Amino acid sequence: MKSFSSSSFASDQAEILELARAAVAKDPRALFTNFQWFLYEARDTVFFTAFSKMSFDKDSIGNLVASMVSLAPQLTHGFWGASPGQPFAKHILDAITHIEMVDEFDGYPDKWLSKSEDIFAHQDLPLFRVMAAVRRGGPDAEGRSSVIQVRASHALLEGSDSALLTRSQSAAHGVMSNQANRLPFWSRFKAAASGMSLTLSYVLLGNLLAxxxxxxxxxxxxxxxxxxxxxxxxxxxxxxxxxxxxxxxxxxxxxxxxxxxxxxxxxxxxxxxxxxxxxxxxxxxxxxxxxxxxxxxxxxxxxxxxxxxxxxxxxxxxxKFQVMAMTMFKTIRALNKALPFLPGKRFWRFxxxxxxxxxxxxxxxxxxxxxxxxxxxxxxxxxxxxxxxxxxxxxxxxxxxxxxxxxxxxxxxxxxxxxxxxxxxxxxxxxxxxxxxxx
Missing domain, CATH: 3.30.559.10 (Chloramphenicol acetyltransferase-like domain)
Known part of the structure; x- marks a missing residue:
């Protein structure tokens, strides 16, 4: 494993923000890359959970979300009414955070883990949730006062983001591809051709064999x-x-x-x-x-x-596999735009x-x-x-x-x-x- 820094390649962020506001007014996922779109459509989710010596309440968990958004502005993308890069209003913070009281932490964090389908239930809310369970009697014998969990669409966060946020570092992405480093034409051509030829087979097999x-x-x-x-x-x-x-x-x-x-x-x-x-x-x-x-x-x-x-x-x-995969995501997205019934619900279970x-x-x-x-x-x-x-x-x-x-x-x-x-x-x-x- 070589690097998981948040560094990206040069881009005009002010121009991108203006384009973002115009684009998401028509399509909340307009700013998603093809890979992001694929993970969103599959309803892929990620989670982070840990115990804490702090006892959370609605205000402190709201402050935590505000800090997350400032370090990972992509969390403001992907839903109707989104203002990319801008802080959330209080009513949104209240809707995506939850506090519950528990007697003990027995069974945590496993009892909390799920598919997180609720993230996609409301199209006008951000694609993540933050929740905390707080021990009624104060800290337990190990000094743990609460357990906190962050759940999100995989389209917004990956493992390196979680690692950066855990260190209180910026997880903003910018432009992650390096356009100055182009692969040889023949390598790109063969991998892209393989990706395109495999896409239709993949969609067909997905619907037949899922x-x-x-x-x-x-x-x-x-x-x-x-x-x-x-x-x-x-x-x-x-x-x-x-x-x-x-x-x-x-x-x-x-x-x-x-x-x-x-x-x-x-x-x-x-x-x-x-x-x-x-x-x-x-x-x-x-x-x-x-x-x-x-x-x-x-x-x-x-x-x-x-x-x-x-x-x-x-x-x-x-x-090679990466280029082929990127081509597949792009082709499936284009196919879905032209024929919205494809790739079909069964496909995502293949x-x-x-x-x-x-x-x-x-x-x-x-x-x-x-x-x-x-x-x-x-x-x-x-x-x-x-x-x-x-x-x-x-x-x-x-x-x-x-x-x-x-x-x-x-x-x-x-x-x-x-x-x-x-x-x-x-x-x-x-x-x-x-x-x-x-x-």
Missing amino acids: TKEKPWGFKTLAIKRHRLRLLANRLGVRQRSLYFALVTHGLNGEGKEKYFSEKVVGAAYTMLDGNRNASDDNFFRVRALQAKFSWSEDFIEYVRAVDDTVDKIEKTDIT NNFIHVVLTLVPPHRTNGPMTQGMVEPIYCGAWHPAANICTFCPGREYVTFNFTMEDRHIANVDKITALLDRIEASDFAPRDKVIVEAD
């Missing part, structure tokens, strides 16, 4: 970061490779009946790359990659194969035969007024109607594993910690490989 709506589950794990670092060093693999292997091996199960596959686990994972180019999205920093992890019942063998796969993928040209999405967000380290009083672990994740997702959120002391998955997989989450215990206690041969990672 699964029915299934019960969805939500669960989190918090594991000491140092514990995982030590094990990754013993195994001779990247820490993220260990995360990926623990989740996919634990969820796939042992024996002949596998939840994912007996041969290959199909995964998509995300990473950040500071080497931006002209074909990148103008809003999102993240890049998506596809991987196939060859299955082995032997975890040691499996995790090292996962690490080799990650190494091979990231040493090749990681821009997972393209990917078993699981693995997302590693940048480290979340609290600092400054935005997260004053918040304590680790910090939980951060995403929901998509077609994807089993595990989001890894590293902090100073903990890494949280945040699962939004089909209900049938949630019961297997506990197998991950059992697997971790077993591997830590086992003897295995050292690997003749040195992995150097930034912390």
Whole structure:
């Protein structure tokens, strides 16, 4: 993971603001990039939640929202009546914030996690919500007075934004593509042609093969970061490779009946790359990659194969899939504009035969007024109607594993910690490989 700074490329912000006001008067999503539009139409959502030593009320949670909006002005986009870049009126703050009183924090944050469908229920309200549960009796034995949660359309926020806001830093995007860094014409042409040819197939397959709506589950794990670092060093693999292997091996199960596959686990994972180019999205920093992890019942063998796969993928040209994906988003949006009944509701439940999405967000380290009083672990994740997702959120002391998955997989989450215990206690041969990672 290279960079998640909020820096962007030069643009005339005053001119953009004037264009924004005119555009959103006709279409609230007019300023969305094709990637943003795709995530909005899919009703993808993200969440951030953490316990706090502070006891929130309506005024303090309203102040928190005002600070968020000043650091992440994209939160003012995407709804009818929006004034991009401007503070919210009090009646809007009241509508998107909520305080509730609880006796204890038992079951939090899992009992709070959901698809967040309510975000899209009111077209004249911002596409995010902020809520807090406050303990009636004051701080508990751990000093926690409240738990706070931010939920948003994924079109507005990504993991790097959450990390920046946690540090009280600007998460404004500007123009994220680097038009001065153009990929070779032939590379762009081949990737774009593949994207366009795949789009119609993708839409057709999506409507024919999409699964029915299934019960969805939500669960989190918090594991000491140092514990995982030590094990990754013993195994001779990247820490993220260990995360990926623990989740996919634990969820796939042992024996002949596998939840994912007996041969290959199909995964998509995300990473950040500071080497931006002209074909990148103008809003999102993240890049998506596809991987196939060859299955082995032997975890040691499996995790090292996962690490080799990650190494091979990231040493090749990681821009090809990105260009193809950007072309698909653009083509689907154009298709929807011409024929509004396409791509269809079933399309959004098509997972393209990917078993699981693995997302590693940048480290979340609290600092400054935005997260004053918040304590680790910090939980951060995403929901998509077609994807089993595990989001890894590293902090100073903990890494949280945040699962939004089909209900049938949630019961297997506990197998991950059992697997971790077993591997830590086992003897295995050292690997003749040195992995150097930034912390």
